[in-house]
């Protein structure tokens with residue numbers, strides 16, 4: 001299972017993948033022994049997926065706990081995820097089977113919608129503790145910025161209300177904006193458009209980095225391509241999945 005930088009987006013397919021310094025382990029051979037049915041969505045609009053049980057547990061510590069942690073789903077051949085969005089699971093399913101991220105075709109979406117789709121997929125991966133998918137989504141975002149020279153920052157409310165303080169996506173956005181943005185287009189409505197903590201993190205980062213606001217200002221694609229060699233070290237989560245906090249799977253109401 002590739003963890004990095006492969007995408008279904010025609011623009012990013014032409015690019016070299018971002019190298020990962022800590023290639024994740026592969027699923028064990030017995031991960032493919034048993035197939036289970038995963039039912040997505042609330043009653044009346046469910047969609048069913050057939051998935052290798054071991055493969056799912058290998059990648060998602062959250063689902064591993066549901067299936068192997070003594071909850072009602074343990075030992076059953078069916079897993080219900082009633083609160084999960086169809087599109088998020090479809091994208092995850094595609095990645096799980098191919099190692100390729102597919103969150104929308106950028107040329108067909110506007111910049112803000114494209115970014116919102118990546119953020120949504122990232123929050124799904126974060127909640128379900130799918131570390132390799134989180135890393136792959138960060139690569140996908142970086143490759144898209146490299147290919148299309150732009151990045152929406154309008155998803156900061158969604159990001160800052162759903163993912164934790166030290167998350168790599170939060171750090172990536174603050175680094176990009178402080179190290180590549182001229183702030184010439186910043187307007188007085190920034191306090192509404194961006195999450196206040198994001199704006200505060202940006203100010204603090206300027207201080208930490210000893211950068212004067214507006215002193216930089218070059219294409220974000222140049223910033224991301226210059227980060228390739230250090231991207232894995234700076235933004236990938238290579239921690240042991242056993243050490244990661246996982247939402248309490250017993251509270252799933254499906």
Ligand SMILES: [Zn+2]
Pocket residue numbers: 019020021022023135232233236238
């Ligand atoms: Zn890495």
